[in-house]
Amino acid sequence: MTLNTLRAVLFLVFSVAVSNFGFAVQDNDDQDKEFNAKEMIMHHVKDGHEFHIVDWNNEPITIPLPIILFTDNGLTTFMSSAFHHDDSGVNIVEKNGERFVKYHEKIYQLNAGVDALAFDDEHHPTNAVLPLDFSITKNVFMMWVSVLVLLLIFISSARKYKKSNRFVPSGIASFMEPLVIFIRDEVAIPMIGEHKYRKYMPFLLSVFFFIWINNIFGLIPILNGANVSGNIAFTLSLALFTFVITLFSGNKNYWKHIFWMPGVPVPMKIFLMPIEIIGMFVKPFSLTIRLFANITAGHIIILSLMSLVFIFKSEFIAPVSVGFSLFIMIIEIVVVAIQAYIFTVLSALYIGTATAEDNH
Amino acid sequence: MDLITPGFGLVFWSLITFFFLLVILKKFAWKPILGAIDERENGIKNALEAADKARMEMENLKADNERILNEARAEREAMMKEAREIKNKMVSDAKEEAQEQANKMIAQAQEAIANEKRSAMAELKNHVASLSIEIAEKVVREELSNKGKQLELVESMLSDAKLN
Numbered sequence: 452m453t454l455n456t457l458r459a460v461l462f463l464v465f466s467v468a469v470s471n472f473g474f475a476v477q478d479n480d481d482q483d484k485e486f487n488a489k490e491m492i493m494h495h496v497k498d499g500h501e502f503h504i505v506d507w508n509n510e511p512i513t514i515p516l517p518i519i520l521f522t523d524n525g526l527t528t529f530m531s532s533a534f535h536h537d538d539s540g541v542n543i544v545e546k547n548g549e550r551f552v553k554y555h556e557k558i559y560q561l562n563a564g565v566d567a568l569a570f571d572d573e574h575h576p577t578n579a580v581l582p583l584d585f586s587i588t589k590n591v592f593m594m595w596v597s598v599l600v601l602l603l604i605f606i607s608s609a610r611k612y613k614k615s616n617r618f619v620p621s622g623i624a625s626f627m628e629p630l631v632i633f634i635r636d637e638v639a640i641p642m643i644g645e646h647k648y649r650k651y652m653p654f655l656l657s658v659f660f661f662i663w664i665n666n667i668f669g670l671i672p673i674l675n676g677a678n679v680s681g682n683i684a685f686t687l688s689l690a691l692f693t694f695v696i697t698l699f700s701g702n703k704n705y706w707k708h709i710f711w712m713p714g715v716p717v718p719m720k721i722f723l724m725p726i727e728i729i730g731m732f733v734k735p736f737s738l739t740i741r742l743f744a745n746i747t748a749g750h751i752i753i754l755s756l757m758s759l760v761f762i763f764k765s766e767f768i769a770p771v772s773v774g775f776s777l778f779i780m781i782i783e784i785v786v787v788a789i790q791a792y793i794f795t796v797l798s799a800l801y802i803g804t805a806t807a808e809d810n811h
Numbered sequence: 812m813d814l815i816t817p818g819f820g821l822v823f824w825s826l827i828t829f830f831f832l833l834v835i836l837k838k839f840a841w842k843p844i845l846g847a848i849d850e851r852e853n854g855i856k857n858a859l860e861a862a863d864k865a866r867m868e869m870e871n872l873k874a875d876n877e878r879i880l881n882e883a884r885a886e887r888e889a890m891m892k893e894a895r896e897i898k899n900k901m902v903s904d905a906k907e908e909a910q911e912q913a914n915k916m917i918a919q920a921q922e923a924i925a926n927e928k929r930s931a932m933a934e935l936k937n938h939v940a941s942l943s944i945e946i947a948e949k950v951v952r953e954e955l956s957n958k959g960k961q962l963e964l965v966e967s968m969l970s971d972a973k974l975n
Contacts, residue, residue, distance in 0.1 A: 497813060498821060519820075555813075584820045591824045598832050605840035612847035618854070624844070631844055652845060653837035661832060684817035688825035692833075747814070 488758035496678045496750050498588045499556050501531040511536050516592055521583035522549055522560055531586070540568040540576070551582075558584055590685065593677035597664045605660070634659055634795065642799035647806050651799065654696060658689055659795040666746060666787030670780065680790075681746035683739060690735035693798040697734070701805040713809075734801050738794055745790045749783045 502514035515532035524547065531553075533544045540554030543561065550561045552568060559568065559579035568576045604623060611624035620628045634656055639648035665680040679685050707713060709727040712720050756776045760769045955961050 493814070498818060557813075584818070585823060586820055587824075588818075588821065590821055591828075594825065594828050598828060601832065602835060602840075605836055605844070609840045609843040609847075612843055618847040618851035620847075628844070628848065632848065635845075635848075649845075653833060653841045656841055657829070657833045657836050661829060682818075682821060683815055684819075684821035685825045687817045688822050688829060691826065692829060743815075 486758070486761040488755065488762055491758060492751055492754045494556075495754055496681060496747050497556060498590045498678075498682060498684075500534075500553060500558070500586055500588055501536070502589045502592060502677075514592075516589065517587045518558065519585040519587065520551070520558060520560070521585065524549065527551075527582075552579070557581060558586070589677045590679045590682055593668055593679050594665065594685070597661070597668055597679070601660055601664055630660075631656060638792075638796050638799050642796065642803040643806060644803065651696070651700075651802050654692070655795050655799055658692070658798060659791050662689065662742065662794055663788060663791035666791060669746060669750065670783055670787060678747065678750055680787075681743060681750055683743045686739045686742040689742075689794070690738040693738060693801060694732075694735035696798075697731075697801045697805045700802055702808075704807065704809040705805045707809075734797075738797055742790055742794055745786060749779065749786055752779050753783070 500518060501516055504512045504514065506512070513532075513536065515530045518529055518531050518533075520527045527546050527549060529544060529546050534542050534553045538553055538556060540552040540559065542552065543566070544551045552559050552561060554568060554576060558581070559576055560582045561568070561579045565578045569578045571577050604627065607622075608620070608624035608627045611621050612618055615621060635648070635652060638659075639652055639655055642648075643651055662680055665685070669678050669680060709731065710724055712723045712727070715723065753776050756772050756779065759772045760766065954964065
């Protein structure tokens with residue numbers, strides 16, 4: 452009896468724990484549906500159209516999010532709850548005479564006169580088109596939450612300075628100030644230089660804290676691990692900012708080094724030009740991939756370790772799973788800060804090379 | 812694969828979100844925070860510089876005081892030396908003068924004594940002379956009262972005169 456009770460309790464505890472991690476653990480009575488670790492992990496690390504919190508009594512509890520689509524006929528909006536948690540393309544939503552289905556977190560517009568998705572051999576729908584999807588997905592939603600938190604933290608920090616007449620930080624400001632000073636003294640000044648760093652401080656600070664807070668939110672299980680900073684679209688956007696800022700702050704010296712490298716023979720100049728031009732684009736690309744890969748990898752490791760419980764169908768593997776996840780989680784806490792720092796340092800470095808004076 | 816294909820919608824929202832985050836934070840957070848930090852650091856720097864300056868001034872002042880004190884001490888020393896010299900000189904001068912005066916007085920006294928002595932002697936001589944003359948007169952008167960004696964005298968005188 453004791454062993455069975457223990458099993459039941461353990462299973463319950465870990466079911467809840469793992470379902471918090473962002474996937475629907477099917478009820479253990481539901482033996483016919485096999486647990487698919489890959490599907491669960493991908494569901495977690497990818498973007499989604501609704502905010503899934505937990506499954507309760509086999510019913511998913513979600514926050515519905517607005518779906519915004521640009522079809523040939525213009526703008527169409529409705530709430531994601533219209534799909535009734537369906538992700539297999541069965542549930543059809545009809546709006547303004549257009550019919551939509553959600554299949555693997557993509558919204559398809561069914562062709563006229565079609566009632567169900569048809570697939571080719573590679574499971575790609577053949578009788579539907581993908582409208583431009585500007586939906587407020589769970590990543591956009593979490594991003595906005597993080598923006599709100601950032602604004603709250605830093606605007607209230609800024610207020611603390613106004614209140615104190617000697618510019619002494621207090622409260623939250625005294626916690627944030629060392630970080631701000633760290634970015635200034637360890638990132639901006641060494642990378643960009645004493646005279647020009649001021650102009651780039653707002654960008655560096657914003658990008659550092661924006662990435663960091665999204666990384667941290669990604670680690671909090673109950674937030675359903677919206678994997679914002681582990682999404683390549685997000686990292687690409689931030690890298691684009693760095694790229695554009697680098698382009699616009701590039702001085703004569705920078706462009707000369709790209710198109711006509713000084714101090715080398717002419718054939719070498721011609722040889723170096725394409726390399727330097729490719730380098731211009733590789734830099735933001737590396738920023739994109741580095742952040743995306745690091746954060747996504749961390750999520751995948753933790754989720755894989757958690758999945759072990761369900762793959763082995765044994766609660767005795769749970770302590771091992773939890774132990775390892777905890778270990779990785781602690782490493783991740785360090786990694787998320789380091790990745791935010793690296794993104795900021797490299798952005799500063801790229802800006803620094805673009806603004807450096809000729810000192811040969 | 813979906814995972815590494817950036818979704819258009821999320822790129823769009825990320826760009827917009829980050830742009831507004833940047834603008835708002837720049838205006839309402841970074842500017843006041845960095846401004847306050849700068850202000851404070853400048854304040855600290857200025858205060859340290861002012862303290863350094865004050866300390867230097869203090870040292871200068873102290874050195875000045877020391878110098879003035881030394882000067883005053885030296886002056887006092889010099890003045891005292893001078894005074895001592897003057898005193899010594901005055902004492903020796905006075906001594907000399909007194910000696911001179913004394914010598915002069917002694918000389919005068921001696922001279923006066925000598926004069927007195929001389930006049931006393933002269934008076935004494937005169938007195939003695941007149942006395943002797945009186946005596947001689949009286950003796951002569953007595954001698955010449957008889958004729959024989961007068962002749963005798965003339966003769967003795969004449970014999971004396973021959974001798975001359």
